[in-house]
Amino acid sequence: MAETGELTVLGGPGEVEVASYPVPSPGPGEMVARMVRANICGSDLHIVRGAHPMVKPGFTLGHEGVGRVHALGEGVELDSGGAAVAVGDLVAATYFQTCGECPACVNEQSNICYRAAGAYARPAAEPPHFHGTIATHWHIGRAQSFFRVPDGVDERAAAGANCALAQVVHAAELSELAPGDTVLFQGAGGLGLCGVAVAGIRGAYPIIADLDHERLEASRAFGAKAALDFAGRSLDERVQAVREVTGGLGADVVVEVTGVASAFEEALRFVRPGGTIVTVGNITPSTAAIDPGGFTRAGGRLLAAYRYRPRHLATALRILERHPQIPWGSLVDADYSIRDVGDAIADSVARKITRASIVF
Numbered sequence: 512m513a514e515t516g517e518l519t520v521l522g523g524p525g526e527v528e529v530a531s532y533p534v535p536s537p538g539p540g541e542m543v544a545r546m547v548r549a550n551i552c553g554s555d556l557h558i559v560r561g562a563h564p565m566v567k568p569g570f571t572l573g574h575e576g577v578g579r580v581h582a583l584g585e586g587v588e589l590d591s592g593g594a595a596v597a598v599g600d601l602v603a604a605t606y607f608q609t610c611g612e613c614p615a616c617v618n619e620q621s622n623i624c625y626r627a628a629g630a631y632a633r634p635a636a637e638p639p640h641f642h643g644t645i646a647t648h649w650h651i652g653r654a655q656s657f658f659r660v661p662d663g664v665d666e667r668a669a670a671g672a673n674c675a676l677a678q679v680v681h682a683a684e685l686s687e688l689a690p691g692d693t694v695l696f697q698g699a700g701g702l703g704l705c706g707v708a709v710a711g712i713r714g715a716y717p718i719i720a721d722l723d724h725e726r727l728e729a730s731r732a733f734g735a736k737a738a739l740d741f742a743g744r745s746l747d748e749r750v751q752a753v754r755e756v757t758g759g760l761g762a763d764v765v766v767e768v769t770g771v772a773s774a775f776e777e778a779l780r781f782v783r784p785g786g787t788i789v790t791v792g793n794i795t796p797s798t799a800a801i802d803p804g805g806f807t808r809a810g811g812r813l814l815a816a817y818r819y820r821p822r823h824l825a826t827a828l829r830i831l832e833r834h835p836q837i838p839w840g841s842l843v844d845a846d847y848s849i850r851d852v853g854d855a856i857a858d859s860v861a862r863k864i865t866r867a868s869i870v871f
């Protein structure tokens with residue numbers, strides 16, 4: 512009889528259910544992982560609220576996590592980076608697919624592959640069932656990429672590589688962040704802290720801003736050169752604070768990692784004339800009041816780093832291997848079992864914890 516596994520399903524808004532399905536066998540070119548850890552990230556909270564345009568009730572949950580190879584499909588001997596893989600190896604995978612054929616993929620913009628959601632925005636009832644990471648198993652299709660996690664990298668650290676860390680590797684590359692550049696991260700959540708670390712590794716001068724004193728304190732260990740407490744400060748005061756730590760003109764690069772619409776407006780004030788803004792966190796529909804003329808006259812660049820390309824995940828894993836002094840594992844501060852996934856989400860929504868991890 513086929514082995515049975517458990518997965519999480521979106522019920523009505525705010526509701527998560529656990530369901531059992533037979534664990535699939537991987538087809539040619541596919542892989543099935545046994546999950547080790549799956550994190551609950553900010554976008555999962557949007558999904559559970561019912562705010563995601565594609566993930567509907569009955570669909571599987573989870574996109575962030577790390578697992579071990581459970582079964583390899585016919586022809587799969589190497590990971591997407593060319594390293595040999597075997598059953599039991601720790602692996603991280605892209606949660607989305609890159610089809611290689613759509614206009615975005617052909618144009619080297621696989622991060623916005625038109626078919627990306629085909630790997631995760633699917634009903635649990637549809638085989639192979641295990642489309643999400645918050646599950647005992649995870650099916651990795653032919654159009655997804657996966658990489659062996661380098662030896663010595665902690666499972667807790669690796670669990671966030673396929674979301675936050677790969678995402679900010681992409682943002683840093685897109686902005687052409689250079690040594691000595693001042694870069695401001697708006698928000699000291701998982702994205703902001705990973706961003707600060709990546710910016711420091713690239714030789715830039717990372718600055719971070721948030722309203723939460725504790726998160727700002729934590730940013731020092733990730734390499735923040737300046738941590739700006741924006742709590743209770745007006746926009747003009749915030750602009751002044753940014754200018755004080757960037758030589759008077761504003762940041763060379765501003766990276767929006769808050770998911771708050773007003774941060775987009777503020778980014779236009781924090782960037783120096785001719786500088787670059789990268790939006791990452793704002794992914795749900797919202798509106799902001801901006802001054803397009805002011806932006807044109809400043810002569811800057813505005814870029815969007817949506818998801819990442821598969822090679823950015825490989826880079827993220829190498830960063831974890833080569834920079835073990837950075838406390839990556841501290842980004843996850845609470846462990847739960849799959850049966851307690853409802854509590855994990857409630858605690859995340861209530862901000863009792865920073866990032867919940869479901870441990871299998």
Ligand SMILES: [Zn+2]
Nearest residue numbers: 552554575674
């Ligand atoms: Zn995520």
Ligand SMILES: [Zn+2]
Nearest residue numbers: 610613616624
């Ligand atoms: Zn594509």
